[in-house]
Amino acid sequence: MAGRDLRALFSVNDRTLAAGEAFTNRQAQWDLVTAALSAHLQHIAGLSFSVEDVEAPRDNVLVFYGIGGIGKTALSRKLEVALADTTQRPAQWAAFRIGGARLVPVRIDLARSANTDFEQIVFTIRLALAAALNRPLPAFDLALRRYWEHVHPGEPLEEYLRRGGLASKFGQSLPQQLQSALADVAQALTLPGTVGSLIGQVTTSLVGALRERRQSVRALAGCARLADLLEAEPDLDALSYYPHLLAWELAQLGPADQVVPVILFDTFEDVGTRTHRDLERLLQRITWLMPNAYFIVTGRDRLQWADEGLHGQLDLTGPTAWPGLTHGAVPRARTAPEAVGHRHRQILIGDFSAQDCDDYLSRRLTTDGQPLITPAIRTVITSRSHGLPLYLDLSVMRYLDIRRTGRTPEPADFDTDFSALIARTLQDLTPEERNVLRSVALLDSFDLPLATAAAGLDREAPVQRLIERPFIRENPYGIWPYHLHALTRSTLRTADDHTDDAWTTADWRTAARRAFAALGQQYAQHTGTDRLLLVSCLRQGPALAADFDLHLDWLEAAAWQYISDSVWEPLAPPTAEPGRELHTAAGGLVELLSAIARRQHEHRERTVERLQAVIATAPLPTELFEMAVYYQAKAQRDLGRTADSRAGMQLVAAGGGRLATAARRGLAHLARISGDFPTALEAARTLGVSGRHHRVRGDVLWPQGDMTGAAAAYEAARNEADQHGVAGERAHGQAHRALAVAFINPAAADDEIDLAHHYLTGLDLRATTLTVQIAELVRDAGTTTTQFGDRAHLLRTEAELAGLTAVQVLLELAVAFHQAVQAAPIDGVLERLRTLTAGGEYPYYVDIAAFMADRPLEAPSPASWLTGLQHTRERWHSLVAIRRNSLRRPR
Incomplete structure (x- = not known):
């Protein structure tokens, strides 16, 4: 499927370099096309379908739109090739079964640079069918011949087709087919004279015969609007209605000759502006009058045909006429094919994935069958491209430009943007x-x-x-x-x-x-x-x-x-x-x-x-x-x-300043951390609401083993924060309340922990979240079926990675509580706590761990316990004894 990239070919002297036009993926778009065409073929095969019904809504348009350089033209070209010859489709595209009808893709480039006018568009469609059918389509051909003779008197049609490049693409069969259609009708009407001079006479006679319903023209009599079109002034406006005749002729073909045109309008953004829609109106008319054809439009913008506000600028507008083009039903190209229906006909083409970008760059330039662009450079280009194929193409040319200077390109050379992208974005x-x-x-x-x-x-x-x-x-x-x-x-x-x-x-x-x-x-x-x-x-x-x-x-x-x-x-x-x-x-x-x-x-x-x-x-x-x-x-x-x-x-x-009270609270915390509990408690009395006095008080009480007092203080802190709408402080107070309750009442702790998790929803508080998880450990302390050790290990790793000393010592205290309840040795815990508190912070945690296990203190910390060392020891050890006894009771 890769063609030759002539720009790259003429940029280097190295003949071993293969420059191919790599086409990557777009599998989703192919699936959408095949699904839409399948639905269209079923629709036009239905008994209720009629090409002469000019009132029924139209669902014969599929639009792919996206920013400049996203690959719309490449997609349009590949669709043309794949629909013309299924053996030539990209390898990743699945086969498409179309039943008895033969698809005839007709791709028309509407870019300003292509100089495509409406006349040429009509001739292109007819020439494609001439090449596919090799037979006249009398109703349309007579009208077209009449138009040509009127608008281009004396100009040979053959010369026009040759000059426009259409003859080389489709051959010269159309003039002969037009002549044959004219001769057949003249013969049916028994008109004398040379066929070439009879177009006016044939038209007049045919219209009369159609009006009179003569048996000699019964083959054309079934086209209800043929006489009206032949009587109309043969100008450009009339030409835009002739596709109705083309659709009618296609509908008359027998099963063996059936064809379905698939007309691909590319670069649709160049058709006109929002205030000058003359050509767009004519193209819309073709689309409406050929309901048995299918149209695939690619351009920068969505079609606005379903917008009622355009009434008068275009013939047919609004969601009733074009149900598949309604604004607000604009899915990405990854939409599932089965979703292609009335509400999914305008598809925003997405960017390439990173894998697609790398695949494109790997196949774009090769030497001896191997990618020329190195993986490191491909990675940088892919990252900078944001999946835009045009950026990839510009990077390839930059690669060749650098290589031409004699220097080997490096990844840093491609950490750049291209001004050409600005021009492409701004141009319309x-x-x-x-x-x-x-x-x-x-x-x-x-x-x-x-x-x-x-x-x-x-x-x-x-x-x-x-x-x-x-x-x-x-x-x-x-x-x-x-x-x-x-x-x-x-x-x-x-x-x-x-x-x-x-x-x-x-x-x-x-x-x-x-x-x-x-x-x-x-x-x-x-x-x-x-x-x-x-x-x-x-x-x-x-x-x-x-x-x-x-x-x-x-x-x-x-x-x-x-x-x-x-x-x-x-x-x-x-x-x-x-x-x-x-x-x-x-x-x-x-x-x-x-x-x-x-x-x-x-x-x-x-x-x-x-x-x-x-x-x-x-x-x-x-x-x-x-x-x-x-x-x-x-x-x-x-x-x-x-x-x-x-x-x-x-x-x-x-x-x-504004944080002075918070700083005084911070000094109170520092006093607590060093073990100066009386100072910290006294500070709590002076901090007030803004200083979060209740939480500071709870932080002082719980190391004393006073879990009831600490839980009450944390509850007051939570409620106060709730009243003032401070979500983070509310969650913090509830997390510490859950921890305090977990020590004294594991059953009640469940609700407190759930509430803490609820308050943390939507917040980003790492230390507080870890505190709730430690509360869960404390709740489960002493049990043998909760994977306590594994959970503690994971939390220890998280706390270390975060650098949270307070959380680390708290976690070790939870582990000490668990092992003390199980009457297991706590030497390892004590050693970790000594290491964590070696700098003088939280020295009393070693004491508390020893209190839990009822072990003597080797070197008491300098902590100033509020009710004395012995009373504090008894409180902590009683927490262990109560938990141990509760676990022994039969459930």
């Missing part, structure tokens, strides 16, 4: 649409108001027109439903733009300001509970401000709103914008928010490093600077670096 857009397109290239996603504001327009109409283009993708569930095709956006943003209306750097910056302001307006309108809009604004606004060095403006308030709920939705992919400069406030804010959100998925050491870079480099406002210091101190605390954490918390607390 209006100036306003181009302006909108470049403006929305600044945005990850958008809606009509956002795009209108970003483009600086006072009306939405250009945006509305643009979103109907195939390079605009839609996610109906997104807060902003539209986004640009990834490669289109990347190219517009990064490639050299050599078009006449290319933007300067200042133009891009102006558009960025407009887009940023528009995002800010949408943020300002959001309610306090509209978390989705907040996060959506923060996924676009900071990056936009950083890329164009804009003032923070509304971003500062949005950043504080983001951290207030402790939900931590991801704001950007982990690999987004690597190495973005931090020397601007916006760049610093992007990295700050990304680091804070990503800490749920990265080791805390990485979080510390990222925040340290922000603190040291970014010129942030004071309160945002303190935000970076605070969250770095939290990460340092999780790593067990209490001295560094304390210094950071003290700095923020002394600043008296």
Whole structure:
């Protein structure tokens, strides 16, 4: 199926290089075509079908549309070949059985460069049938001959066909067939004279005979509208109705001669504009008047024939006339073939998969049968292409260009975009649409108001027109439903733009300001509970401000709103914008928010490093600077670096800013971590609601073994967070309540754990999620049928990867509880706890493990127990004894 790529062939002197036109996959499209054709053949074979019914809805059109360079023309060409000769179809395309009818594919290139006019289209269809049938089609042929003599007097038809290249493609059988049809009718009417001079006389006589229903013309009398068409002025408009005669003649063929034209209109976007639809109207008329033919249209845009708003510009519009072309029923090309029905006739051609891209590049250039382009280079090209075949083709030519310089191409040579893609994308857009397109290239996603504001327009109409283009993708569930095709956006943003209306750097910056302001307006309108809009604004606004060095403006308030709920939705992919400069406030804010959100998925050491870079480099406002210091101190605390954490918390607390109370809470946690429980408990009394005083109190009580008091404190923390709408804190309080209850009442812990999981739904809280899983271990402690050891091992690995010291020591305590209940040795647990607390953090966890197993302390920690060491020991050991006794009771 691979032809010769002449561009590549004439780009190198190496005759061992094979340059083939590789065609890859498109299996889904072939399946859709064969399914649609099968349904069409069944329809026209039905007893109720009539080619003369000009009122019935039409379902004889299948549209493949997509962005420039997606491979529509290649698909159209392969369909033509595969339908003409099934042995020539691509190997991956399944065989297609068509029954008794013979398919006659007729591909017509409507590109402006092809200079195809309507007259040529009609002749092309008739010539294809002439070659296939080798017989006249009298009704149509008489009308066509009359039209030719009237419009082109004295011009030989043979010369016209030769000059247009049609004779070389289809042969010269049509003039003879037209002559034969004329002679046959003249003979039937017993007209004298030379046949060539009789066309006017034949027409007049035939019309009279048809009106009078003479027996001599009974073969043509069945065509009810033939006389009307022969009487009409033989101009271009009349010519557009002649296909009705062609359809009628095909319907008269016997079973042995039956053919079904499959007419492939390619490059349909060049037919006209939305305000000049003259040629489109004529093509639609052909489609309507030939219901027994099937039409496969390929172009950049969907057909709008089912839009009622076009009434008057086209003959037949609306969903009743074209049920398969209705807007809103536009599936991807991967739609199952059995779904092809009235609601699935316009198919957006999808991008190549990575495998298809590699296959294309492997077969495009070969030497001695082996791919010339190396796997490493193919990988880079595939990644950059976003599956667009045109990008692959341009990369191949770039490969040959580099090779021609004498240098061996390297993967880095292909980490680029091509300006040619810009020209292909913009070529059929209006100036306003181009302006909108470049403006929305600044945005990850958008809606009509956002795009209108970003483009600086006072009306939405250009945006509305643009979103109907195939390079605009839609996610109906997104807060902003539209986004640009990834490669289109990347190219517009990064490639050299050599078009006449290319933007300067200042133009891009102006558009960025407009887009940023528009995002800010949408943020300002959001309610306090509209978390989705907040996060959506923060996924676009900071990056936009950083890329164009804009003032923070509304971003500062949005950043504080983001951290207030402790939900931590991801704001950007982990690999987004690597190495973005931090020397601007916006760049610093992007990295700050990304680091804070990503800490749920990265080791805390990485979080510390990222925040340290922000603190040291970014010129942030004071309160945002303190935000970076605070969250770095939290990460340092999780790593067990209490001295560094304390210094950071003290700095923020002394600043008296928005996080001062949170920093005082952090200092209370640090006191607890070191074992200074009285100080931590006293701090809890002064923190208030904003300082999450109930949770701090619960954190102090549970190491004392006071699980009842801790559970009550955590419940109060959960309820308080619920009242204030702080989802993250509510989940945190419930997770720790579940842990406390799991120690004293495993049966009741089930509901508490379920509620904790419910509150965590939709949140991104890694440490809290692990705490709930540890609560599940504590609930199951002492049992032998819950795979306790395997579960603990998995959690230990997760906690280590996250760098969460607090979770690690808590997990070891759960393991110690389990082994103490089973009266098993805990030496291994004690050793792990000593290692984890060697830096002075959580030293009392070793004591608690020993309390559980009722073992003496080798070296008591410096913990200041609230009710004394002995009372604390008794509490912890009693928890073990109660669990052990409950497991001994018969169930």
